[in-house]
Amino acid sequence: MKTKQHLFTVLIFLISVPLFAQDGNAKPDSTKQAPHGHGNADPKHSVYGPPMPAKWKFQLAYDYRQEEGTPAFNFYKKNQRDRTLFFTIRDNSYDNINQYRVQRIAAGAALFPIKNDDRFQFDLGGVLDKIIDSTLYNKTLYSRLTWRATKKLWLRAGFEYSDEYKYYENHLGVGVYTKSLLSSYYFSAKYKIGFFTPIAVVGNGTKDTTTNTRYGAGAMLNGPKGTFLFGGYIKSTDETEDTRTLAIGRSANFGPDAFPSSIYVWKHKNDYDFHLGALFxxxxxxxxxxxxxxxxxxxMFISTITLRENSLLRQRQFLTITDDFENGEYSIFFIHMNVKIPMGPSTVVNAGFSSLQFFKLFTNTKFWIFSEPVIGLFYNEETTPEFNLTTMKMGDKTERFFSFQVGSKIKNKFMFHIISEPTRSGIIGAVSYLIN
Incomplete structure (x- = not known):
């Protein structure tokens, strides 16, 4: 009964938000410049700013780690709306979720189908994996529709689907694949009231024959100089899915900005912790x-009720070596994930990783055919379960190592990058062709 009352409250919020947005004092599309905004006068480009020429990146890459090699071809198209088209094809790619290797094709797009208007956005994408050494395929689909009805009102609906195989070894040591069907749909709304922006979400998630209802709410507080603070909570009929989300940071101006920009997000469940930070x-x-x-x-808040299989599609990110460091002269990234795995009535082990990355981009440096060189230094930790022969119990094994990245543009048409993991004999290389 209590669950139904909470769900009813969220539904009332979702229904009432559009009604408040129709208040006589609300303007359908204000062109007034918001703090840290671009001040574009055309309502069609009121979210991402005025049109910019598209940039294309075509990347050939090879990832050699864990004594396995993964060749890949990736590309994306990018404009003021970030990546609006992306594609990847990889051989022998490692699936971190299912922990086996696949041949992968993935593609996606961010579309603005109604008169190329920022306010109507449709995202879609999919992944097709062929499991190596088998005749089995994994298929995932991702879609969402975003309507920015006014400068204050934001609405989103999404649907995701996954048809995949899980792998395990039976008591005879024989590998077995089991089919799993996952789906998720949701509806979300937020409404800006001065410096306060509440958001609510409701949806369903199905795994095979089990369906759980999820619902939650959060709020964004906007402060001076582009600073913000966010907190949210999502409740599920399966209590193990209950999730807290916190975020803090600062947005940069669209023009030159002397202050750092940053974001830090923390997500927590009873058996799961995730931290993501960036500073530019x-x-x-x-x-x-x-x-x-x-x-x-x-x-990050809404992804709690979506499929983690589609996280890269939602980020529009499939490059073997990413170019996020191009967002600042100096960049610092931090990511941490840990999952607690019960191994009996009194034993819990951990699986996860942490990485702290620092980049320096030399934006005004040119030498011969080279320009904008970059250097990166990373500290990494990986934790995996391991059976301890001394104690005869399961425990955690943590490996710590450094890695390095160097790269540069060549005649502003090509870009090369190399990441080296010296202590693990791992290396990743990528060459990109740029069209501006």
Whole structure:
């Protein structure tokens, strides 16, 4: 009964928000410049700013780690709306969720189908995996529709689907694949009231024959100089899925900005912790603007009721070596994930990783055919369950190692990057062709 009351409250919020948005004092599309906004006068481009020429990146890459090699071809198209088209094809790619290797094709797009208007956005994408050494395929689908009805009202509906195989070894040591069907749909709304922006979400998630209802709410507080604070909570009929989300940071101006921009997100469940942080600063380049921080915060909150199989599709990110460091002269990234795995009545082991990354991009440096070189230094930790022969119990094994990245543009047409893991004999290389 209590669950139904909470769900009813969220539904009332979702229904009432559009009604308040029709208040006589609300303007359908204000062109007034918001703090840290671009001040574009055309309502069709009121979210991401005025049109910019598209940039294309085509990347050939090879990832050699864990004594296995993964060749890949990736590309994306990018404009003021970030990546609007992306594609990847990989051989022998490692599936971190299912922990086996696949041949992968993935693609997606962000479309603006109604007169190329920022306010109507449709995202879709999919992944097709062929499991290596088998005749089995995994298929995932991702879609969502976003309507920015006014400067204050934001609505989103989404549907995701996954048809995949899980792998385990039976008591005879024989590998067995079992089919699993996952789906999720949701509806979310937020409404800006001055510096306070509440958001609510409701949806269903199905795993095979089990369906859980999820619902929750959160709020964003906007402070001076582009600062923000977010907190949210999502409840599920399966209590193990209950999730808290916190975020804090600062959005950069669309123009030159002397202050650092940043975002830090924390998600927590009883058996799961996730931290994601980014800090950008530099006098000539600082691109973590408000549409990006809003999108990341909303996405991290709502992703609790979506499928983790589609996380890369939602991020529109499939490059073997990413180029996120281009958003600032100096960039710092932190990511941490840990999952608690019960191994008996009194034993819990951990599986996860942490990475702290620092980049320096030399934006105004040119030498011969080279320009904008970058260097990166990473500290990494990986934790996996391991059976301890001394104690005869399951425990945690943590491996710590450093890695390095160097790269540069060549005649502003090509880009090369190399990541080296010296202590693990791992190396990743990528060459990209740029069309501006």
């Amino acid at each position: 600063f530099g006098k000539t380049r600082n691109r973590l603007v408000k549409p990006a921080t809003d999108g990341m915060t909303n996405g």
